[in-house]
Amino acid sequence: MTMTGAARRPAYRDALGEPRFRVLFATRTVAIMADTLRMLALSVLVYGRTGSPLLASAAFAAGFLPQVAGGTLAGALADRLRPRPLIAGAYALEAVAALALALLDLPIAAALALVALIACATPVFAGATNRLVAEVLTGDAYVLGRSLMTISAAIAQLLGLACGGIAVAVLGVRGALLAATAAYLAAALLVRLLLPDLPPAPPPASDGGAADGTDGADGGRRRSLVKESWAGTVRLLTDPVVRPLLLAQWLPSAFCAGAESLLVPYAAVRGFGSGTAALLLGCTVGGMLLGNLAAGRLLSPPARERLLVPLMALTGLPLLPLALGVPAPAAAALLLLAGTGLAYELGIQRPFVDALPEDGRGHAFGLLSTGLMTLQGIGPLAVGALAEFVTVGPALAAAGVLILAVTALLRPALRRSVPAP
CATH class of the missing domain: 1.20.1250.20 (MFS general substrate transporter like domains)
Structure with a gap:
């Protein structure tokens, strides 16, 4: 990004001065507040219907633990797909799930399964978001941008808990879930309207096609999503x-x-x-x-x-x-x-x-x-x-x-x- 002076150390305003980062920063903050509100409301709903502390805590865990499947087996999508439709689509999907929880009288098992299914997609669009941040911010501006996202995530969680308690008390559980739906939709709309339609990451120079019978990038074909994601995970962990x-x-x-x-x-x-x-x-x-x-x-x-x-x-x-x-x-x-x-x-x-x-x-x-x-x-x-x-x-x-x-x-x-x- 453009610097006003060669010797000046980047500051937080340099990260916020990048319009693409501002969109990602703002929408992720809104989405985290919505995540927290949805988890709190769902936990209250589950406990109210079952009286089980274990199932109430499972309402929180359902949004986290299944991410291991998405990150391991579908992580390559974060590089394969264009980021704007991927990120906007993910927020829209979160909105649909929150709306279903608010309006449909789902059995507890079905409600938790729905949250777990949506959670599988979280690493994919989180990966796409962070890849874009690393592309649009360079050097120390990137580090400060990541710092801002960490700070805003903590503040958003605190506000989500505080506002969530008020929303559940004033609007009821289903009203709070509708508020989360509106927040997800706002994030999806802002990404769709304000984020440029940037290209996906370049394909690998060689994806080892000989190992699985495909031609690799040079032949115009890529591995299956699961194979490419698993191979990428192994490459990173080793x-x-x-x-x-x-x-x-x-x-x-x-x-x-x-x-x-x-x-x-x-x-x-x-x-x-x-x-x-x-x-x-x-x-x-x-x-x-x-x-x-x-x-x-x-x-x-x-x-x-x-x-x-x-x-x-x-x-x-x-x-x-x-x-x-x-x-x-x-x-x-x-x-x-x-x-x-x-x-x-x-x-x-x-x-x-x-x-x-x-x-x-x-x-x-x-x-x-x-x-x-x-x-x-x-x-x-x-x-x-x-x-x-x-x-x-x-x-x-x-x-x-x-x-x-x-x-x-x-x-x-x-x-x-x-x-x-």
């Missing part, structure tokens, strides 16, 4: 540079999600006052927002990459004292500090994009999204199961130990994948 960068984005966030899932019982066990659990959860999100803003505005790109490993360790280290009987203000401060460590992800963004094959960026971003969503669903289950045996405080500390262990194990590979400035 790449010695890409693999540690994926794991570094997946694993710490999974254990952080596990720790967050225990904050409500932690506040209860510790005997903190009413509303303290919400404060503790807010400290984690607030720390993440502060860390991203500080790293994005105050640190140079080389400094962010140099601090990647220390910041990753910072996400786990403050969790260790929670095994002890710390008072509520100290717990809040520790969680705020742990949240700031999540800014380590900014140091990964440039090396990650640089390591990706140009013909498979959309697939790679879809795989990244798949791993994040899947492991953030598994992390709370694993840490929660541990808490059943060792109690909540030690389980929170164990999540911190796991983050530190991952940091130590990935450190050599990250040092190779992220060259010293």
